Amino acid sequence: MKERDEHHDLILVSKGYLENFSYKLAQSLACRKILRCSAKAPGNEHYDAVTVVGALGEGQVPSAAVPELLRVTKPGGFLCLTTRSNPSNLRYKAELEATLERLERQGAWQKVLAQEVEHWERATSEEESTQGTGYISGVVYIYRKCPVPPLEEG
Numbered sequence: 001m002k003e004r005d006e007h008h009d010l011i012l013v014s015k016g017y018l019e020n021f022s023y024k025l026a027q028s029l030a031c032r033k034i035l036r037c038s039a040k041a042p043g044n045e046h047y048d049a050v051t052v053v054g055a056l057g058e059g060q061v062p063s064a065a066v067p068e069l070l071r072v073t074k075p076g077g078f079l080c081l082t083t084r085s086n087p088s089n090l091r092y093k094a095e096l097e098a099t100l101e102r103l104e105r106q107g108a109w110q111k112v113l114a115q116e117v118e119h120w121e122r123a124t125s126e127e128e129s130t131q132g133t134g135y136i137s138g139v140v141y142i143y144r145k146c147p148v149p150p151l152e153e154g
Contacts, residue, residue: 044071049078056083056096063096070108075147079109084120086128086136093139100141113142 050069055061066081073079081100083093103109120138123129130137 045074045077046072047077048074049080051080053080053082056081056092058089058092063092063099066096066099066103067108070103070145073145075145077145078112079141079143079145081141081143082138083141084136084138085116086123086130088128100143104143107146109143109145111141112144113140115140 050073052061052069056063069079069081081096083089083096085093100111104111117138117140118130119133119135121136123134123136126132128136
């Protein structure tokens with residue numbers, strides 16, 4: 001069986017983070033084979049799928065960046081986004097969901113899934129814990145980018 005020549009790009013939003021992460025990542029031969037790190041923005045409709053996990057939150061990637069994620073996704077491609085539902089992230093989550101809904105109303109994409117996850121990650125404080133469970137909840141959103149509409153003749 002022929003080995004597939006696959007790669008995944010890792011786009012990091014902070015130059016300092018990129019430098020630190022790239023150095024650590026470069027130490028791993030397995031990662032070098034499948035992962036390219038870049039601070040350069042990819043071209044339009046470049047990726048079949050875009051995943052953002054652990055970065056959509058207060059003080060991290062702004063919700064206004066979501067259209068950029070859509071820009072780099074091919075028509076018919078998928079976007080998987082996640083955010084936390086802990087008390088300190090609720091304002092951000094509301095802004096994010098307003099952006100997601102606006103893009104859906106504009107016909108840019110279709111929602112495939114919005115799934116609440118009760119035990120998303122361990123809480124760092126009791127105040128952040130969901131009902132004293134020691135965990136915070138989160139949400140997984142999956143969208144499919146709509147194909148480019150045909151040009152109208154005439």
